[in-house]
Structures are given as C-alpha cells and as structure tokens.
Amino acid sequence: MKVNLSKDELAEMMRRMIRIRYFEDAAVELHKNGEIRGSLHTSHGQEGEIVGACMALRLDDYMVGNHRSHGHPIGKGAKLRGLMAELLARETGVCRGKGGSMHLADFSVGSLGETSIVGSGIPVAAGAALGAKMQGLDRVSLCFFGDGAAQEGAFHEGINFAAIWQLPAIFLCENNGYAVSTPISKTALVENIADRAAGYGIPGVVVDGQDVIAVHEAVSAAVQRARAGEGPTLIEAKTYRYLDHAANMGRDLKYRTDEEIESWRSSKDPIARFQARMLQDFKFEASEIEAIDAAVKEDVADSVTFAKDSPFPDPAEAWTDVYAPIVA
Amino acid sequence: MKVNLSKDELAEMMRRMIRIRYFEDAAVELHKNGEIRGSLHTSHGQEGEIVGACMALRLDDYMVGNHRSHGHPIGKGAKLRGLMAELLARETGVCRGKGGSMHLADFSVGSLGETSIVGSGIPVAAGAALGAKMQGLDRVSLCFFGDGAAQEGAFHEGINFAAIWQLPAIFLCENNGYAVSTPISKTALVENIADRAAGYGIPGVVVDGQDVIAVHEAVSAAVQRARAGEGPTLIEAKTYRYLDHAANMGRDLKYRTDEEIESWRSSKDPIARFQARMLQDFKFEASEIEAIDAAVKEDVADSVTFAKDSPFPDPAEAWTDVYAPIVA
Amino acid sequence: MASKTFLQAIRDAQYEEMQRDSNVFIMGEDVECNMFGTTTGMIDDFGRDRVRDTPIAEAGMAGVAAGAAMVGMRPIVDFTIAPFLYPAFDQIMSIIAKSRYLYGGQAKVPVVLRANMIYGNGNAAQHSDRPYSMFMHMPGLKIMVPSNAYDMKGLMKSAIRDEDPVMSFEDVALWSTKSEIPDEEYLIPFGVADIKQKGKDCTIVAIGAMVNLALAAAEELAKENISVEIVDPRTLAPLDTATILESVKKTGRLVIVDAAFSRCSAASEISAIVSDEGFWDLRAPIVRVTTADTHIPFSSSMEPQLYPSKDKVVAAVRRTLS
Amino acid sequence: MASKTFLQAIRDAQYEEMQRDSNVFIMGEDVECNMFGTTTGMIDDFGRDRVRDTPIAEAGMAGVAAGAAMVGMRPIVDFTIAPFLYPAFDQIMSIIAKSRYLYGGQAKVPVVLRANMIYGNGNAAQHSDRPYSMFMHMPGLKIMVPSNAYDMKGLMKSAIRDEDPVMSFEDVALWSTKSEIPDEEYLIPFGVADIKQKGKDCTIVAIGAMVNLALAAAEELAKENISVEIVDPRTLAPLDTATILESVKKTGRLVIVDAAFSRCSAASEISAIVSDEGFWDLRAPIVRVTTADTHIPFSSSMEPQLYPSKDKVVAAVRRTLS
Numbered sequence A, B: 001m002k003v004n005l006s007k008d009e010l011a012e013m014m015r016r017m018i019r020i021r022y023f024e025d026a027a028v029e030l031h032k033n034g035e036i037r038g039s040l041h042t043s044h045g046q047e048g049e050i051v052g053a054c055m056a057l058r059l060d061d062y063m064v065g066n067h068r069s070h071g072h073p074i075g076k077g078a079k080l081r082g083l084m085a086e087l088l089a090r091e092t093g094v095c096r097g098k099g100g101s102m103h104l105a106d107f108s109v110g111s112l113g114e115t116s117i118v119g120s121g122i123p124v125a126a127g128a129a130l131g132a133k134m135q136g137l138d139r140v141s142l143c144f145f146g147d148g149a150a151q152e153g154a155f156h157e158g159i160n161f162a163a164i165w166q167l168p169a170i171f172l173c174e175n176n177g178y179a180v181s182t183p184i185s186k187t188a189l190v191e192n193i194a195d196r197a198a199g200y201g202i203p204g205v206v207v208d209g210q211d212v213i214a215v216h217e218a219v220s221a222a223v224q225r226a227r228a229g230e231g232p233t234l235i236e237a238k239t240y241r242y243l244d245h246a247a248n249m250g251r252d253l254k255y256r257t258d259e260e261i262e263s264w265r266s267s268k269d270p271i272a273r274f275q276a277r278m279l280q281d282f283k284f285e286a287s288e289i290e291a292i293d294a295a296v297k298e299d300v301a302d303s304v305t306f307a308k309d310s311p312f313p314d315p316a317e318a319w320t321d322v323y324a325p326i327v328a
Numbered sequence C, D: 001m002a003s004k005t006f007l008q009a010i011r012d013a014q015y016e017e018m019q020r021d022s023n024v025f026i027m028g029e030d031v032e033c034n035m036f037g038t039t040t041g042m043i044d045d046f047g048r049d050r051v052r053d054t055p056i057a058e059a060g061m062a063g064v065a066a067g068a069a070m071v072g073m074r075p076i077v078d079f080t081i082a083p084f085l086y087p088a089f090d091q092i093m094s095i096i097a098k099s100r101y102l103y104g105g106q107a108k109v110p111v112v113l114r115a116n117m118i119y120g121n122g123n124a125a126q127h128s129d130r131p132y133s134m135f136m137h138m139p140g141l142k143i144m145v146p147s148n149a150y151d152m153k154g155l156m157k158s159a160i161r162d163e164d165p166v167m168s169f170e171d172v173a174l175w176s177t178k179s180e181i182p183d184e185e186y187l188i189p190f191g192v193a194d195i196k197q198k199g200k201d202c203t204i205v206a207i208g209a210m211v212n213l214a215l216a217a218a219e220e221l222a223k224e225n226i227s228v229e230i231v232d233p234r235t236l237a238p239l240d241t242a243t244i245l246e247s248v249k250k251t252g253r254l255v256i257v258d259a260a261f262s263r264c265s266a267a268s269e270i271s272a273i274v275s276d277e278g279f280w281d282l283r284a285p286i287v288r289v290t291t292a293d294t295h296i297p298f299s300s301s302m303e304p305q306l307y308p309s310k311d312k313v314v315a316a317v318r319r320t321l322s
C-alpha cells in the first residue's frame, strides 16, 4: 500500500528513529556504569521496523512488545522521561520502578506492556484486539515479537485466535536472524516466518525491516484491513541487531562474525538509509535533519537528568499493585 | 505410494478393523452397564485410518495416541485381553488398572501411551523419534491426534522439533470434523490441517480416512521417507466418528444432524467399503470374510471373559509406579 | 428463595453479571452447547459474541482473556477440567498474576478462570488434579473454592466484579448439591471465612467439598460429645487467617481437610500459619487429612481409599484429643 | 581434590555422565555456545548430536525429552531460568510426572530438567521465580536444590542416573561459589539431608543458597552462645523428614529458611510435617523466613528487602528462644 507521507510525517519518522537510537545509546552507557541494573536488550539496527510499524497506528491503538522493547513505546509516541526513569528504577518511571528494561509499558500511548517471557505477548495482543472489537471501537492491536518467539506454542495459539475471530490484530515478527546465539535457520526450516500465515488462513507479508517506509506501508495495509474488519495479518520484517543479545553478557558467544555485523551496519542501517532518502527523494535540507538530531539529543539528555533527579520508589511500594487498591 | 499388499495382509487389515469395531462395541455395552467407569471415547467410524496407518509400521516402531485410542494399539497388533482388562480396571490390564480407557498403552507393540491431555502426545512422539534416530535404529514414531489438537501449542512445537531435526516421525491428524461439539471450521480457517505442514518445511498430505488402503499408502510413503532420514510428514485423514464424543455424556448436544451421521455411516463406512473391495477387487470369498468376522467375535468375547475373570488390583498397588522400584 | 444446584448457581451468577455489565463475556471449549450446564440459555440471550467457543488452546484462551481484560473487558474463561489449566500455566503465572505489578499499576486483569475438579470417578491421573495450591504460591491471583451453591453464587458474582484475576475451583461432587438461594442479589466478599458449625473441642478447616465430609464427621463425633467447629475459608487467596486462628484459640486443636495432595498444599499452608501465629494455643499436633501423595489410579479398587473420608476425619479429630 | 565452582560442578557432572553413558545428552536454548558455562568443551567432545540447541519452545523441549527418555535415552534439559518451566508445565505435570504410573510401570521417564533461579538482580517479576514448591505438590517428580558445588556435583550425577524424572533448581547466587571436589567419583543419594552444622538450641532447615545465610546467622548467634543446628535437605522430593524431626527433637525449635514465596512453600510443608509428627518436641512456634508474598520488583530500592537475610534469620532464631 502506498502511503502519502507529509514532510512532517517523514521528519517525525526520522525523529522517532533517532530517539530510539540515542535513548538506547544512553541506556547502554548507564548500564555499563552500573546505573541500570538487570538485563538490557537493545534494538540498535532495528529502529526502522519499529518506527515504520508504530507510525502506522493511531495513539489509541494498542501495542504489545517483548524483552527488547525500549524502542517500541518510543515509536508509538511515548515521552522519554518516564521510560528513562523506569530504566533507572525511579518512582517516576512508567512502571514506577517495578518493571525495568524488560517490561516497559506506557498505557497512555497504548503500549500495554512489553512482556519478557518469549512469545507470551502474542495471545495478549490478540485479546486486546478482541476487546476493541467487542467494544465496537475501530482500534487495532499490534504485536511485536522475535523470530525466536515464532517457535513458541503461544505464537500458534495467539495467531489462530485472531484468525478465527477475525480480530483487528497485526503480528509483526522482528526477524533479526538470531535468538540469543541461535540462528533462525537452526530452529525453523521454513524460509520466512510469514509463510506460516497460510496455515492460519491469513495474509503473510515479508518486508525489508531496514526500510522504514516499506515497513510503514506494509503495516498500514494491515491496519486498514484490520480496521475494516477483515482480520489479522502476519508481517515479517527482516532486520538485524547490532549489539549483543543483552548488554554485559560477559563474553563473546561467537555465533556470528564481525563482518556480518559490519555489513549490516555499514550498508543497511535504517537511519542512514532513510536520511539519504530524505535528502535525495524528499528534498530535506541537511540542516533540517541536523536540527532534529540536536533536539533529540537534548530530549534524551533531559530524560537522563530527569530520571537521575527522581527519587527511588519508597520501599513500601514493593507491596502495592499486587492487587487493586482496596476502595473504602 | 502404491503398496503391494498380499492377500494375508489384506485379510489382516480387515481383521484389525473389525477387532476395533467389536472391541469397542463390547466396551460401550460394558460402560452402559456400569462395568467400565470413567469416560469412554470410541472410534466407531475411524477404523480405516487407524488400521491403514498402523499397518504401515513395524512392530518395533513407536506409536502415541490420545483419549480416543482403544483402536490404535489394536491396529498396531496388541492382544485384546490386556486392553479389555484395562478398560475393566483389572490387575491384568496393560496398565495394571492404573490408566483405563483414556490411557491405554502397550509397550510390547510400541504403543507408548495414549495421553488424554489434548495435543500433549505430539512432542512425546517427536521425542521417541529422536531417541530412535540417536540410537541409530531405523524405527519411526507415529503420532495420532485429532483436528482439535491441531490448535494446541504442543502441535506447533512438537512438529517443529521433528522438522528441524529431521526426525523419523509421522504426524497423523484424525480429522473427524469435531472437537467435542465444536466443528473444525470454527477453530481453524485453513481448509486442511495438513496445509500447516508448509509452515514447518515438511510435506503435508490429505487422505480419505475412510479408505484404509489410501491411508496405508500415504503413511507407508511417509514411513519410507522417515526411515530414509528424510524427516517427518504431516498427514491428515478425513474421517468421522459415529457416536457421541464420549459415552454417557448425558444429553444430546445438538451440534450435528442425524442425517450427517447417517450419511457417513451408510456410504462411507471404512469396514463396509473395504469389505466390498475385498470381494470385488481382491477376490475374497464372502466365507473368508465371515470366518475372520467369527474369529474376531470370539476373540473379543474371550477378552471380556478374561478381563472379568481377572482380579482387581490390590489396593496397595495405588502406591507403586509413582517412582521406580527401589533396587537393593 | 429457591432451591438451586451448584451448577445453577454458577450459571445464575454468570447470567446476572452478564446482564448487569456488557463487558462480561464467557469463553471456553464447548460453552455454546452448554456442555456442563453453566451456560443454560445464554446463547439465546447473549449471542455468540458473548458466549464464545474456543479452540482447544488453553494458553491462547488465558492470554486472549488477559489482553481483553487489559482493555476493559471482563472475561470468564471456562477451562473445564482443572489440569487443562497446565497448558495455560505460563499465561496465568507470568501475565495474569503479574501484569498489574510489572507495569506499576497501569494494567488490570479482571478475568475469572473457572476450572472444575473431577476426581473419584475413574478418570485417572491426568484428569483428576486439585491443583489450587500451585496457584496460591503466586501473588496476584485470588482463589475461591466454594463448598455449596449459596456460597458459589455469592462468590462468583464477587469474582466477576473483582478488579483482579480470580480462579474458581469447582468440585464436581458438588455440582448437583442444592442450596436455598435468595431471590434478591447478594455478594460474598473474598477473604471472609464462614463458620459452618460452631464447636469447642477441635477446629476443622475444610476446603470446598470437604466441608460436607467435615459436617458428617462432626455429626458422628457429636455422638461421643466431641464438639467440632468447622471453618470454611471459602477463598484461599486471600485467606482469612484471623478466623482460623481465633477458632484454634478457642479449641486448641486443628484438623485440616483438603482433597488435594498433601505436599505444599493449602492444608500445609494453614498448618504453617497456625504453628507460627497460633502456636501457644495449640494443645495437640495439627493433623492434615489430604489425598495420599500418589497419582490417581483408574481402578475402583485403588482410587477411593486415597481421598479424605468421613472416617479419616473422625480419626484425625480423635487423634488431636487423645 | 580441586577447588571448583558450582557451575563447574554442573558441567563436570554432566560431562562425566555423558562419557559414561552414551544415552545421556543435553538439549536447551543456546547450549552449544555454552552461554552460562555448564557445557564447556562439550561441543568439541560430544558433538552437535549430544549437545543440542533447541528452538524457544519449552513445552516441546520437555515433551521431546520425555519421548526420548521413554525409548531409552537420558536427556538433560536446560530450561535456563526457572519461570521458563511454566510454558512446559503441562508436559512436566501430565506427561513427565505421570507416565510411569499411568501406564502401570511400562514407561520410565529418566529426564533431568535443570532450571536456574536468578533473583535479587533487578530482573523483575517475570524472571525471578523460585517455583520448586509447585512441583513438590505433584507426585512422580524428584527435586534437588543444592547449596554448594560439592553437593551439586554428587546430586547431579545421581540425578542423571536416576530412573525417574529429576528437577534441579540452581541458585545463581551460588554459581561462582567454590567447593573442594574430590578427584575420584562420588554420588550423593536423594532423600538424605546433610547436617551442615551441629547445634542444640534451634534447628534451621535451610534450602539451597539459604544454607549460607543460615551459616552466617549461626556464626552471629554463636557469639551470644546460641547453638544452631543447620539441616540442608538437599532434595525436597524425596524429603528426609527423619533427619529434620530428629534435629527438632534435640533442639525443640525450628526455623525454616526458604527463598521462595511463603504460601504453600517447601517451608510450609516442612512446618506442617513437624507440627504434626514432631509436635510434642516443639518448645516454640515454627518460624518461616521466606520471601515476602509480593511480586519481585525491579528497583533496588524495593527488591533486596523482600528476601531472607542473615538478620531475618537471626531474629527468627531469637524469636524461637524468647
């Protein structure tokens, strides 16, 4: 589906991609310094598919992510302060310091939670789509998950539910080629994860995940189908992560070569590619892009300052939110 | 794959089909009288796919079934006495009175257990195939499961394991159109369950389950592939169950019409159809078939007598087989 | 007042709440055809949108319900037999129990997960579990195990209105038992035990259908002038420990009757609470009457002996008094 | 003798048993690359046939292992972090725990299911569970929770040779701790507790890594002339109740330290056993020191306080003596 993007929208795409990139750059630094605890999974290299997909949604649409989902709420429009404060385990974090890096969520932008049990978000996203449909809203639900997740039973069951009930859901497989150290070729014989869509009677689409516009078009088409009541779509974005599976894994697991990483970085970077197109095809001035860049840098820095200035949660907060507060 | 069946083999096919039919006739009666406790799921109408598939195996091949698997060990060559004694909860039963109707197993013929948790046998069958392969045996593992089971996560995970490791497994979906009261059209949009094979990079085959020879040929081809190290096959046999989901469900759930049942019974019965072919195409005499029939009747009656004459398990047996016996 | 069965109580609670709140709906395997009798008349009155047959895909059922709940729906999921919760275990433990917390209170997951417990009927090991204690171990879930139709209705209505996930464990042995049910609406709050019989010599805490065994045992013991107090916790999470401790303070003795396996059971938990917080009141060992820690066999020659029985309860009470 | 870490002990036990028995093999996510250090050198020595990377499909892993075991193999399945057992829960409960019984002894399922427990490190609620009690509830499973490298090696070797399914719960806090490990082979039998320290005033039963807390607490209490006996059950199924009861007979007091949530925990079970069978020996309430019954939060301002600590153990022992 061709989407006519305004100049503002194009600028916004770039803005969101670099927001993710810089946000995660900052996170990696903070993690290295020991200021962020726990695991940290970054999406460096995957910003194109994230932003392309999220920008096909409205703010009131739903989204579900996974362990590698710092970028997804940002792509959906979340403010950085609450996200960074969450990474830094502050009271002002989106999850008030309870979730951390693997469990961001910002309900204010429809991000229903990034669950760190691989595959577990897929049925949940189908459920959000069911809710929207039953309530007569024309909202859709977008689920991000990895190539590794496609081997989980939850993938099969969740997608099948969406198919049989023709739910307004989009399942977006972020195929970055690996699950931790394991290449997808070792755990699935099928050429594309999207080929499995046929087994559920729904459309399957493969798209270049390093091309933000291509992803945006593919997801927009799926969103249109979903809003029209025509059911779910399985989309596979071929992409790549530059960094280790998680920060600080300790040692090199040697499952891929430096050349492989370098070739993706140098010739397929979604930000660099889009920047080139902005200049050539969409007639942006270099200065315009620089301005975006500078503003994002400031935003990210601001989020770090905000987070660091925020207090840690009161220890007593450990006992709240297990159950709903009791209303008198 | 055309299989050249000897006259003895053809006779054996018929013999096993009617062994299943009469065995289950007897079981239904015993259940009605209260002599068999618990649930009783019969395969009346499905004998063709069961026997066609099982007879494509060697005795040392493995087989895994489900809640509706009285017929499967019989198809694989099991003696009736131990099976009937199990239904009647006797000490002489194949499972020594511990398993009952939903959990028959006869390891002496490679029947590794008919697990009553829907879909749960699929990974287990893949595992048996892995064992055979790792041990350098050329055994195969055949898994029976229903159309309903194809929506379980275990289906997805189990078949994928067999695919990626090229295990000698055959997955046989007994599509009888319903899961309890729920038609398959309500829980899967895909035309054939076998169409899902493509999503695992393995062959998918649809076969008329009421034609014992067609099933036998399809499964034989899959067995040949498996033994040759070419990996698993997903086969779907279109079939039908005549009786209620389980005996004594209490009331008519009205999910299908009497006409539908009648049309399968009258024009697609696997035993009647094969009998006609035996007479016409394979030059059997009616008297030969009658002789088989009479012998089977006797065998079934003998199994009932044997079972009834057998003692119930000693109550203390309730505590054995939880763990391996302690060897001094 | 009308005399209603336990199954009717479930059905009525669901029906009334579906009428009251259009966000309430039912999903499960074979719910349309009303297989067990808990959805009588519902397809006619609420239609297929709110009475949804599902595939046999329990993890999917739980996860879909969770997602729907997060956006404002109130799903009731019928898992039929309790062990069928196991394929959904991850969704229950990792998503349903934890989402409110993980997301700092942004999420709520008001689902009701129903499961029946059919044991003692020759369905063998894979179909006969009574697994509530596994779920009690996990914070975030609420758990009800009603002992009669009256309690069932009142608790189920509360469950459906609860802002948190509730698991309802329903003993099939109670299905056809009847209570007098008021015509007017009533709710039974969670975390409030019910003293089913007052007494002074020994406390019996009995869970679910075990309350009836306890009552029968009490009757027998009364003949010997042993006076038993029977506490029905009704909900295991939250658990009304105050009422249990108070009763033990009075009687000094405690027997716990629980149809589950003993190890790490609800009975174990209640015992552990009392042997800490109520220790100085105890005048005798705490006795658990539970199901033997073996699997459930098929044969009637082996199965019935494994469960709690009136005689076992009587013997346990006597032991505390000896 | 050589000083080895807990991780090396796991690796060595696996390695030695793989050398001894060609039916033993390892499967799990990212085992080839030796992610955690328990498969060092194995790909080189045993090849991809016996060190198998799996898809992320835990139910499949468990079921495939079960099927392979039924036909004579001895799979070791590395589930990595304990909550990843949940997607495999049905296979573990319905197939692995029950098959021997269901099929009247025809089946055996000698699998080892390994899971580590990483908590206290800011991995939040979905990654921090210590769920062994859920599995203790189910007959048919054996469960080990070793407290040091020496025990780990001896128990793991026994586990691999066991004819029954064994679950191994491995505390990440112990990974880099060391023991002196004999050069010659040794096995530690299941169901035999180890008295880690003799004492007379109070018994502490401590599970897994909690043994070290107990030892530290005992040291502190010794300064006040309080003598603590520390019992390490080593395996929770079977559980060596005799040793625990004997210790309580001597000390009259019991504190149980368990890093799991308290409700329906191993600690609850041990308490319940003692307050029945050891009641007359008890001179004080049984105190459980467990993890608070809330979810595990991410922030370091909330998380550490939730777990058992030396101070909590000291306070608990003092309470039993006051």
Ligand SMILES: Cc1ncc(C[n+]2csc(CCOP(=O)(O)OP(=O)(O)O)c2C)c(N)n1
Binding pocket: A067, A068, A116, A117, A118, A119, A145, A146, A147, A148, A149, A150, A174, A176, A178, A179, A180, A245, D029, D056, D058, D084, D087
């Ligand atoms: C059920 C489950 N199993 C295993 C893990 C451990 N784990 C975390 S991320 C990951 C790899 C996921 O791969 P993929 O789905 O491709 O996502 P990616 O990390 O590549 O974005 C694994 C195995 C987990 N979190 N949950």
Ligand SMILES: Cc1ncc(C[n+]2csc(CCOP(=O)(O)OP(=O)(O)O)c2C)c(N)n1
Binding pocket: B067, B068, B116, B117, B118, B119, B145, B146, B147, B148, B149, B150, B174, B176, B178, B179, B180, B245, C029, C056, C058, C084, C087
């Ligand atoms: C995990 C699980 N969910 C639900 C059930 C209850 N149940 C038993 S048989 C059955 C229907 C199975 O349908 P299908 O797989 O098509 O097999 P069929 O009975 O038609 O042979 C159901 C839902 C079960 N046994 N296990």
Ligand SMILES: [Mg+2]
Binding pocket: A146, A147, A148, A174, A175, A176, A177, A178, A179, A180
């Ligand atoms: Mg990946």
Ligand SMILES: [Mg+2]
Binding pocket: B146, B147, B148, B174, B175, B176, B177, B178, B179, B180
């Ligand atoms: Mg069927």
